Amino acid sequence: MPEFAPGESKTAIAPIIVKPSGLSCEAEIFLGPDELTKVATSGRIPFSSTGASQNVRLPIAMPSEGTYHVYIDVYAGGILIAAYRAIEDVVILPAVANFVYVSAIRAYIQRVEIEPPWGGTTEYVVFEVDVKNQGGIAALCSAIASCRYLIDEWSDWEPFRYEQYARNNALALKVDSAYINPGETVTFREALWRFAYEAASRIQVGFLGDAGEILSDIIRIYMDQVWV
Amino acid sequence: MDFKKIEGNGPERISVDMLDPVMAPGVSRTAVAPITVSPSGLACEAELFLGPNDATKVATSGKKSFTSTGAPQSVRLPVTMPTAGGVAYHVYLDVFANGYRILAYQATEDVVIPSGEVGPIVWE
Numbered sequence: 502m503p504e505f506a507p508g509e510s511k512t513a514i515a516p517i518i519v520k521p522s523g524l525s526c527e528a529e530i531f532l533g534p535d536e537l538t539k540v541a542t543s544g545r546i547p548f549s550s551t552g553a554s555q556n557v558r559l560p561i562a563m564p565s566e567g568t569y570h571v572y573i574d575v576y577a578g579g580i581l582i583a584a585y586r587a588i589e590d591v592v593i594l595p596a597v598a599n600f601v602y603v604s605a606i607r608a609y610i611q612r613v614e615i616e617p618p619w620g621g622t623t624e625y626v627v628f629e630v631d632v633k634n635q636g637g638i639a640a641l642c643s644a645i646a647s648c649r650y651l652i653d654e655w656s657d658w659e660p661f662r663y664e665q666y667a668r669n670n671a672l673a674l675k676v677d678s679a680y681i682n683p684g685e686t687v688t689f690r691e692a693l694w695r696f697a698y699e700a701a702s703r704i705q706v707g708f709l710g711d712a713g714e715i716l717s718d719i720i721r722i723y724m725d726q727v728w729v
Numbered sequence: 730m731d732f733k734k735i736e737g738n739g740p741e742r743i744s745v746d747m748l749d750p751v752m753a754p755g756v757s758r759t760a761v762a763p764i765t766v767s768p769s770g771l772a773c774e775a776e777l778f779l780g781p782n783d784a785t786k787v788a789t790s791g792k793k794s795f796t797s798t799g800a801p802q803s804v805r806l807p808v809t810m811p812t813a814g815g816v817a818y819h820v821y822l823d824v825f826a827n828g829y830r831i832l833a834y835q836a837t838e839d840v841v842i843p844s845g846e847v848g849p850i851v852w853e
Contacts, residue, residue, distance in 0.1 A: 503852055516848035520815030524751065524843055530850075552815075554848065575845040578751025582814065583845035 504592045505563045507637050513543070513559040519550035519577055526550050527576040530559040532569035532591060536584070540564045550577065566593050596637030598711075603686060604631035606706060606717035608727045610695065611674075613667040623667050625692035626722060627674060628706045630715060632689055634681040643678040644710035646691040650701035651719075658707065662697035677710075695722055730836050732762075732822050735783075737832035739765065745777075745822065751841050754814045760790070760806040766797035766826055773797050774825040777806040779818040779840060783833070787811045787818060792825065814844030 505511060513530045526549065531542035543559040559573075571587035607629050612622040632642055647658045663671055671692045679687040689708060698704050706717040721728045730750075732743050746761045760777050773796065778789035790806040811818065820836035 505852075512853045513850045514853055515850045517845065518848075519843055519845045521817055521841060521843070524841065526843075526845075528847075550843070559850075571850075573847050573850070575847060577843035577845065578749070578841070580751055580753045580843070582753065582843045583847060585847045587850065 502568075502589050502592050504594055507563060507565050507593055507596050509563045511561060511563060513561065513571075513573075515557050515559055515573055516554045517548075517557050517575055517583075518552075518554045519575065519582070520552045522550050522552035524550040524577045528557045528559060529574045529576075530561055531572050531574075532561070532564060533572070534570065536570075536572050536586070540569060545576065563591070563593050566595050568592050598634050598638050598640035598642070598681070598683075599636030600632050600640075600642045600681065600710075600712035601635050602630055602708075602712050602715045603633045606630045606708065606715060608706070608717065608720060610722075610727060611692065613670045613674075613692070615666045616669060619666055623664065624695040625667070625671050625674070626695050626727060627690060627692045628708075628717065629676075629688050629690040630708050631686050632679075632681065632710075632712045633686040634683050637683055639680060639682040639685075640711075641678060642681050642687070642711045644689040644708040644712060645677050646689075646706060646708050648693060648698075648704055648706045650698040650705075651703040652701050655705075661691050661693045664694045664696070698722075730820070730838065732820075732834035732836050735833040735835050737824070737830075739824075739832045742837075743822075743834060745836075749840075750838055751843060752810045754842050754844070755810055755812045757807060757809045760808065760822075761803045762806055762822055763801045764795075764804050764824055764832075765799075765801045766824065766831070767799045769797050769799035771797040771826045773827075775804045775806060776823045776825075777808055778821050778823075779808070779811065780821070781819065783819070783821050783835070787813075797826065810840070811842055814842045816844075817841045 527545035531539040541564040575583040774792040778786040817839040822834040824832035
């Protein structure tokens with residue numbers, strides 16, 4: 502049986518033959534426990550008969566969780582001329598959260614205040630990525646950043662390094678978990694001390710969490726800029 | 730639905746209250762035809778029928794009896810639509826007096842009995 506998410510928009514393509522040609526016709530697909538109860542419907546979609554099979558597109562938004570019969574009615578000149586029930590029911594699955602990365606990893610240099618009693622600023626490279634909940638319910642999402650660096654060969658993946666003087670201010674930029682509502686996008690972020698891998702010729706960052714894994718381009722930090 | 734005279738001595742066109750151009754298969758409808766036969770007092774009959782031509786009756790009211798009055802009279806002609814769909818049928822109206830056909834009309838538009846079928850759907 503076809504399975505869909507609640508509220509998901511789908512289009513049924515129905516091959517319909519109405520004879521003779523030239524008639525003003527309509528078709529409607531609807532879901533329900535019986536043919537009298539329309540829980541979801543495409544409404545009547547107009548078309549002109551050709552006397553041959555034609556694919557009529559019937560868009561419909563899926564209802565809430567449950568199993569439903571599928572009905573198709575065909576009208577010609579306003580008269581119901583065909584009424585069908587699909588062999589297979591449609592199953593609407595329980596609503597779940599579905600987290601998806603909707604951007605590449607972005608990187609930019611940001612100056613961070615050095616904490617008292619020292620003053621001034623230091624540089625951090627901020628890495629961030631957008632995650633969207635494409636599911637039907639809100640849930641907690643996590644995305645943890647790590648990085649690896651290239652000196653003679655690539656290191657293992659390790660957590661971000663912070664220096665001691667602006668650590669707390671840099672950590673304030675960190676977003677590694679968020680409660681995301683359906684349709685909402687949250688930016689996950691962590692800052693890497695720019696000089697942590699001064700000896701490295703290249704670094705790469707990855708986020709790993711409920712949206713899966715995503716890797717950044719291999720980058721080089723030089724002359725106050727992030728280079729790909 | 731308008732009917733145009735094919736044969737006989739009568740109005741060139743008459744309007745029959747009954748038929749929609751599109752009918753469901755097997756549905757019953759009653760046509761009410763304004764028929765004038767002169768002189769009065771004649772034993773008359775009227776018949777409404779559907780077919781591909783005036784010699785082939787796919788559906789008919791049969792001959793309905795009435796007595797002429799010399800003035801227009803509404804004659805009721807019940808017809809059950811054919812069950813075979815997907816076809817357009819010509820509509821004919823014949824009027825008889827004392828067994829002789831005196832008027833023949835054909836509707837200016839056909840009656841369509843549509844048919845429909847739906848194949849397996851695909852979800853996109």
